[in-house]
Amino acid sequence: MIPNLLTWIVFFPLVGALLILAIPREQKNAIRSIAAGTSIITLILSILAWIGFDRSQSGMQFVESYSWINLGDFQIYYDLGVDGLSMPLLLLVTLITTLSITASFNIKERVKEYFTWILILMTGLLGVFVAQDLFLFFLFFELTLIPVFFLISIWGGKEREPASIKFLIYNGLGSAVMVMAFIALAYKAFEATAFSHATFNISALADIFSNPEVSGVLTDSLKAGIFLALLIAFAVKLPIIPLHTWLPNAYVEAPTGVSMMLAGVLSKMGAYGLLRISYGILPDQAVNFATFIAILGVVNILYGAFIALVQTDLKKLIAYSSISHLGIVLLGVASVTEAGIQGAVFQLVSHGFIVALLFFMVGAIYERTNTRTISELGGLSKSVPVLAGFMLAAAMASLGLPGLSGFVSELLAFIGIFGASAEIIPAARVIAVVGAIGIIFTAAYLLWAMQRTTFGKMDEKYLGLPDARPMEYIPMIGLLGLSLLIGVYPSILSDVINTTVIDIVSKIGG
Amino acid sequence: MSAYNANWSLMTPEIVLMILALVIFTLDFMTGMSRNKPFLGRLSILSLLATTVLVAVFNRETGQIGDMFVVDGFAMVLKIVILLGVAGVIAISMYYVDRHRDVYQGEYYSLLLFATLGAMLMVSSADLITLFVGLELLSISAYCLAGFKKYNGKSTEAAIKYVVLGGTASAFILYGMSFVYGLTGTTSLVDINEAVPTLFADYPYIMTMAIMFMIAGFGFKISVVPFHMWAPDVYEGAPTPVTSFLSVVSKIAGFGIVLRVFFVGFESVYDEWAFIFALLAAITMIVGNMIAIVQRKVKRLMAFSGVAQAGYLLVPVATMVSLDMTMSMITFYAVAYLLMTLGAFAIITLVTEDTEDDALTSFSGLYQRAPYLAIAMTIFLLSLAGLPITAGFFGKFYIFVGAIQAEMLWLAVIMIFTSIVSFFYYFGIMKQMFMRDPKPNDDQTLSVPKPVSAVVTISLVGTIGFGLLANVLTNYFNNLQWFF
Numbered sequence: 001m002i003p004n005l006l007t008w009i010v011f012f013p014l015v016g017a018l019l020i021l022a023i024p025r026e027q028k029n030a031i032r033s034i035a036a037g038t039s040i041i042t043l044i045l046s047i048l049a050w051i052g053f054d055r056s057q058s059g060m061q062f063v064e065s066y067s068w069i070n071l072g073d074f075q076i077y078y079d080l081g082v083d084g085l086s087m088p089l090l091l092l093v094t095l096i097t098t099l100s101i102t103a104s105f106n107i108k109e110r111v112k113e114y115f116t117w118i119l120i121l122m123t124g125l126l127g128v129f130v131a132q133d134l135f136l137f138f139l140f141f142e143l144t145l146i147p148v149f150f151l152i153s154i155w156g157g158k159e160r161e162p163a164s165i166k167f168l169i170y171n172g173l174g175s176a177v178m179v180m181a182f183i184a185l186a187y188k189a190f191e192a193t194a195f196s197h198a199t200f201n202i203s204a205l206a207d208i209f210s211n212p213e214v215s216g217v218l219t220d221s222l223k224a225g226i227f228l229a230l231l232i233a234f235a236v237k238l239p240i241i242p243l244h245t246w247l248p249n250a251y252v253e254a255p256t257g258v259s260m261m262l263a264g265v266l267s268k269m270g271a272y273g274l275l276r277i278s279y280g281i282l283p284d285q286a287v288n289f290a291t292f293i294a295i296l297g298v299v300n301i302l303y304g305a306f307i308a309l310v311q312t313d314l315k316k317l318i319a320y321s322s323i324s325h326l327g328i329v330l331l332g333v334a335s336v337t338e339a340g341i342q343g344a345v346f347q348l349v350s351h352g353f354i355v356a357l358l359f360f361m362v363g364a365i366y367e368r369t370n371t372r373t374i375s376e377l378g379g380l381s382k383s384v385p386v387l388a389g390f391m392l393a394a395a396m397a398s399l400g401l402p403g404l405s406g407f408v409s410e411l412l413a414f415i416g417i418f419g420a421s422a423e424i425i426p427a428a429r430v431i432a433v434v435g436a437i438g439i440i441f442t443a444a445y446l447l448w449a450m451q452r453t454t455f456g457k458m459d460e461k462y463l464g465l466p467d468a469r470p471m472e473y474i475p476m477i478g479l480l481g482l483s484l485l486i487g488v489y490p491s492i493l494s495d496v497i498n499t500t501v502i503d504i505v506s507k508i509g510g
Numbered sequence: 511m512s513a514y515n516a517n518w519s520l521m522t523p524e525i526v527l528m529i530l531a532l533v534i535f536t537l538d539f540m541t542g543m544s545r546n547k548p549f550l551g552r553l554s555i556l557s558l559l560a561t562t563v564l565v566a567v568f569n570r571e572t573g574q575i576g577d578m579f580v581v582d583g584f585a586m587v588l589k590i591v592i593l594l595g596v597a598g599v600i601a602i603s604m605y606y607v608d609r610h611r612d613v614y615q616g617e618y619y620s621l622l623l624f625a626t627l628g629a630m631l632m633v634s635s636a637d638l639i640t641l642f643v644g645l646e647l648l649s650i651s652a653y654c655l656a657g658f659k660k661y662n663g664k665s666t667e668a669a670i671k672y673v674v675l676g677g678t679a680s681a682f683i684l685y686g687m688s689f690v691y692g693l694t695g696t697t698s699l700v701d702i703n704e705a706v707p708t709l710f711a712d713y714p715y716i717m718t719m720a721i722m723f724m725i726a727g728f729g730f731k732i733s734v735v736p737f738h739m740w741a742p743d744v745y746e747g748a749p750t751p752v753t754s755f756l757s758v759v760s761k762i763a764g765f766g767i768v769l770r771v772f773f774v775g776f777e778s779v780y781d782e783w784a785f786i787f788a789l790l791a792a793i794t795m796i797v798g799n800m801i802a803i804v805q806r807k808v809k810r811l812m813a814f815s816g817v818a819q820a821g822y823l824l825v826p827v828a829t830m831v832s833l834d835m836t837m838s839m840i841t842f843y844a845v846a847y848l849l850m851t852l853g854a855f856a857i858i859t860l861v862t863e864d865t866e867d868d869a870l871t872s873f874s875g876l877y878q879r880a881p882y883l884a885i886a887m888t889i890f891l892l893s894l895a896g897l898p899i900t901a902g903f904f905g906k907f908y909i910f911v912g913a914i915q916a917e918m919l920w921l922a923v924i925m926i927f928t929s930i931v932s933f934f935y936y937f938g939i940m941k942q943m944f945m946r947d948p949k950p951n952d953d954q955t956l957s958v959p960k961p962v963s964a965v966v967t968i969s970l971v972g973t974i975g976f977g978l979l980a981n982v983l984t985n986y987f988n989n990l991q992w993f994f
Contacts, residue, residue: 069904069981070988071911072835113877113944135907139898146897149937154945161941165934172933176926179907183914183922 001052002045006062006080009045009090010126013038013097017119025112032105035115039098039122046094053087055495058503060132060203069135073198074186079132084500085275086129088345088493089268092352093129095482096264097122099475103360104257106367107155114155121147121261128269134182134200137277141178144266145171148250148258156253163249170246174236178273181229185281188226192217206281210507220288227285230278231293237270238326240296241303251319256363259315260475263322264356268348271329275341275504279333283508286336290424294334294417294431300327301438309445314365314372317449318358321398324442325351331435332413336424336508340416341501342494343409349493350405350486354397357479361391364472365453368465374449379458386468388454390476395446397483400439405486410439516575523564523589524630530557531623538616547615551604551961554619558597558626565589572994577698580636583990587841588633588766591848595759596626598852598969601961602859603751608959609863612661613749622755625651629763636774636994638687638697641767645683645731649676652760656748668747675740679730686723689716690775699775707778721783724771725790732764734790734824735797738817742805745813750862753809754855757816762844765823769840773833774993780830788828788921794821795928802935807868808858811935812851815894818932819847825909825925829916838987839908845983846901846976850893853969856962857887864956865949873939875948880956882963884943886970891936893973896929901976908984 002008016038020031054061060081069076082090097118107114124147127140145168153164182200189208190198197208208214209223236243251259279286304324311317325347332344364387365380366372380388397404400411414436420428468476486493534550534557541547569586600622607613628647635641653676657669691697693713694705710717729737745753776783798818805811826839860883865872877884893902906929913922948954958966976983 070984071908072832072838072988073915074911138907139903142903143898146892150940150944153941161945165937168933168937169930172930173927176930179910180914180919180922180926183911187911187914 001062002048004064005045005049005052006064006082006130009042009049009094010080010123010130012042012045013119013122013126017116017123020112020116020119023112025110028111031111031115035101035119036098038119039094039101042122042126043094043098046091049082050087050091050496053082053496055084056499058499059083063132073190073195074200075198076135076200077133079136079201080130081132082130084497085345085504086272087496088349089129089272090126092268092349093122093125093265095478096260096352096356097125099356099360099478100257100260100264102471103260103363103475104255105471107255107257110154114151117147117151118257118261121151125261125265125269129272132202134186134202134205134277137202137273138175138179138182141269141273142175144269145175148262148266151258152250152254155255155258158253159249160253163246163253166246167250170236170243174233174243177229178233181226181233184226184229188218188222189214202277202280206507209281210283223282223285224288227278227282227289231274231289234270234273234278235296237273238267238329239270239323240330241299241323244323247323248316248319251322251359252313252315256359259359259363260356263319263359264352267322267326268352271326271333271344271348274333275344279504279508283504286508287424290334290336290420291426293330294420294425294428297327297330297334298431298435298438300324300330301435302327302441305438305441305445309441309448311445312373312375314374314377314449314453315359315362317374317445318355318362321358321442321446322351322355324438325355325398327435327438328410328413331417331431334425335413335416335420335428336505337416337419338501338505339412339419341504342497343412343414343416345497345501346405346409346412346486346490346493350397350409350483353479353483353486354394354406357390357394357476357483358398360475360479361387361394364468365391369462374452376459377453378456379454379462381454382458383462383465384467387472390468390480392450392454393480395450397480397487399443399446403484403487405483408487408490517573518575519568520573520575520581521579522568523561524627524634526564527557527561527623527627527630530560531620531627534623535616535620538614538620541616546608546611548604548608550615550619551600551607554600554623555597557623558593558600562590562593562597565593572991574636574994577700578637578640579631579634580994581634582992582994584766584769584837584841584992585634587987587990588762588844589630591845592626592629592633592759592763595762595848595852596622596755598856598965599751599755599759601965602754602856604961605959606749606751606859606863610659610749613658618655618658621651621654625655625755626759629759629766632763633766633770635770636699638691638699641770642680642684642687645767646680648760648763649680649731652676652752652756655752655755656744658749658752662747664747665749666747668744671740672744675730679727679737681727682723682730683727686720686727689720689723693717693720699771702775703778706776710779710782717779718782721776722786725783725786728764728768728771729790732761732768732820733813733817734820735794735817738794738798741817742810742813745816746807746809746868750809750855750859753812754852754859757812757855758848758851761816761820762848765820765840765844768827769837772827773837777833784828784830787824788918791821791824791828792921792924794818794824795924799928799931803931805935806870808862808870808872808939809868811870811939812854812858815932815935816851818928819851819894821928822906822909822925823847825921826912829913829918829921831912831915834988834992835912837992838984838990839905839912841987842901842908842976842980842983843905846893846905846973849969849972849976850890850900850902853886853966853973854890854894856965856969857883857890860956860958860962865952870939870942871946871949873942874946875952876943876956879948879952879954880958883956883958883966886966887943888940889970889973891939893977895932895936899974899977901973901980904977904980
């Protein structure tokens with residue numbers, strides 16, 4: 001295997017970004033090919049990691065650990081590693097970014113900066129999923145803010161500037177709460193071990209907190225406070241109602257390729273952080289908060305679905321459907337059962353593909369018709385049959401059609417919440433049933449929207465619109481194919497995540 | 511130890527700098543009235559670099575001259591920071607004075623060098639008298655510099671305001687010092703430190719008052735709220751390179767004196783004064799960041815940004831766990847602050863001079879006009895805002911860790927939330943640079959003179975370099991003996 005594989009994966013996009021900076025901005029095609037080439041090489045590297053990943057092992061693999069900065073008592077390490085939780089998400093980042101770069105080839109203005117920022121964003125995202133040191137995690141987490149701000153505010157739609165500032169402030173506040181929780185975690189662990197273990201390492205902290213002697217020193221209210229702070233921080237990214245208000249603006253105003261990244265990958269950072277850090281370090285609090293998180297999940301599902309139902313803008317509809325779908329992740333996570341957490345990870349990956357495809361389709365249609373208003377679209381299956389077909393397929397995947405990835409993940413998550421022990425979530429079944437109702441609404445708004453756009457009366461002016469270009473087939477087939485692959489052959493994913501999920505659940509003891 | 515057998519070699523850098531400053535002063539007379547004398551600027555930079563080397567050589571060993579003048583790790587590091595900072599300021603000034611023929615260059619450069627000498631004396635003194643002499647040498651030179659564009663109303667206004675308020679602040683400091691002397695009978699900081707615990711027990715009100723007077727005076731010099739009112743006006747009116755001098759060198763030297771007085775002279779009664787600094791830090795961060803949001807002029811914005819940054823720097827003063835760690839935090843952040851602020855000011859000088867406008871909109875379309883400057887400015891602003899991968903990000907994180915370790919959660923919370931507030935105005939400048947088109951009457955490309963681009967590049971490398979390899983500095987600081 002390649003030595004320091006994870007470092008290569010994380011920083012290769014940055015190398016590409018620097019390379020692009022060195023190219024004159026007129027040579028747009030060279031810039032595009034470098035961006036695509038960089039992302040493809042990163043993708044290949046991450047596939048190598050996926051292949052080399054030992055599926056029978058639950059701990060960290062491809063570990064890299066170097067002492068970095070000395071803070072007096074604390075020592076910051078450059079710690080990288082992947083386990084069954086981060087491996088699929090790592091691959092998700094490289095896949096979505098590669099396809100998003102392909103989808104962004106139609107960006108005409110300021111090409112050089114666009115691809116530079118996308119590649120910097122890629123580094124940030126990859127770093128978040130492999131960092132095993134809280135400082136490093138925080139660094140990469142913050143690093144994603146800057147490119148997204150620029151990507152929305154330069155290449156976005158009409159209301160781009162308020163949207164980008166809103167994104168920045170909301171997520172900045174989220175990070176602020178997060179870093180406080182991180183340092184509180186590390187410092188309280190340091191204090192509780194009688195000032196002998198100063199560490200920012202996630203698994204070392206998990207060991208300290210699970211040590212019964214140490215746990216006794218730390219009060220429950222303190223741990224609950226830290227857990228809540230982490231929940232708030234990750235809730236902004238995920239997003240969880242009511243910290244979601246930045247999302248519709250950001251998703252809608254962002255250009256297609258960036259929407260794909262935001263919804264497809266960026267939102268996963270929140271759920272990943274919740275599982276890796278909150279659940280990893282404070283498993284006992286995960287049990288205490290299970291009902292709360294499950295209720296938040298149901299609220300997300302229902303609220304997202306209801307608001308999506310009344311949207312007139314197709315892109316906004318997908319933004320709210322994204323909120324709704326991530327509620328399912330929360331349900332699965334809250335159940336603290338194997339099926340539930342596996343379903344949550346499945347849903348993260350599956351939603352990543354599907355929502356990226358949906359945003360891509362909306363972008364492609366907007367490019368041709370210049371409108372996203374549902375009532376102004378209609379009969380697309382006649383004017384642009386291929387695009388309409390893929391959009392329909394994406395919608396089907398999103399509402400959980402068997403055979404596609406959405407079905408597997410939702411099924412697993414709901415099995416999880418149905419099977420949750422009554423001690424952890426008292427009314428688990430009620431919650432599950434209410435959540436399932438939300439799924440019906442999902443079907444309602446998606447099918448209704450599809451009926452009004454792909455079918456229905458065709459507007460004469462849309463006749464003769466060009467159908468899918470060859471370049472557009474790459475993201476369309478790629479994303480749908482991946483969704484189909486997971487749908488018909490789920491064990492390709494479950495093989496990787498299984499051992500880690502069992503490990504997480506056994507630590508929680510649910 | 512008498513003055514005859516003292517180890518005078520410790521003072522070599524100061525003596526050499528003074529001689530060089532006088533030489534430059536004299537050279538100015540000898541070369542007539544012709545205004546453009548770039549060689550004086552180059553010579554000044556060389557003198558500063560030479561002095562830096564001397565500091566690194568002669569100040570490596572700790573030592574003292576009769577309790578008045580000490581050389582220790584703290585003095586050495588701050589002297590190097592100050593000297594390099596002034597070298598950067600002079601590089602920026604060379605571009606500036608070239609465009610402003612009403613500036614007498616010889617005096618300008620030698621005044622900057624004298625101010626530097628004062629700053630060096632300040633950070634090296636262990637006695638209230640030497641300390642005050644150094645402070646006044648710095649302050650008086652700075653008053654002159656602020657009014658250097660003497661035919662410009664705003665510059666004159668700035669100088670008058672600065673001299674009146676600065677003089678008042680000095681009076682406050684002296685008044686506070688006189689109480690301390692009256693009670694302890696000594697001006698040596700080390701002796702004061704031994705005497706104050708009992709004095710605090712006997713005369714708590716007088717001691718507290720003395721400390722408050724000094725804090726008010728020093729607070730003015732480092733522009734913390736509520737003693738910051740002069741900063742925006744003076745920063746706006748003063749020639750831009752002088753503004754950068756005030757906001758970088760003068761402020762860092764001011765911090766040097768605060769740290770020296772309080773951590774050497776009053777260390778034994780830390781608990782009596784720490785909370786005052788905590789309160790000051792809190793209101794400074796809140797007010798500085800809030801008022802910066804509404805600023806429309808870039809120099810005023812930087813003034814309030816500088817106020818806010820002073821607030822961050824005060825946090826470790828108020829949250830000491832161990833002296834070494836506090837010093838390490840402050841010094842790291844001071845280095846980061848020097849790099850990012852100096853780099854930003856180099857670009858601000860260039861842009862405001864080029865567009866002859868100091869509104870924020872003068873930055874519009876900078877990316878089209880000078881992509882390198884826009885990218886560099888972005889990095890400096892990200893560093894000031896505390897975002898990765900920059901020295902400012904790590905510096906803030908470090909201070910933050912310290913605040914939580916000292917269990918000053920409320921201060922940590924204020925610090926982090928006001929940092930988020932600062933995103934508004936720092937990203938506002940970025941918005942101008944990247945998302946607005948250049949104004950029609952500005953040149954399409956902005957040519958960057960060599961000295962300015964050198965300052966920008968060095969600051970840029972430093973800002974990113976210490977962001978990635980912060981361990982280089984922290985390791986060095988961890989092994990340093992801060993105070994003699």
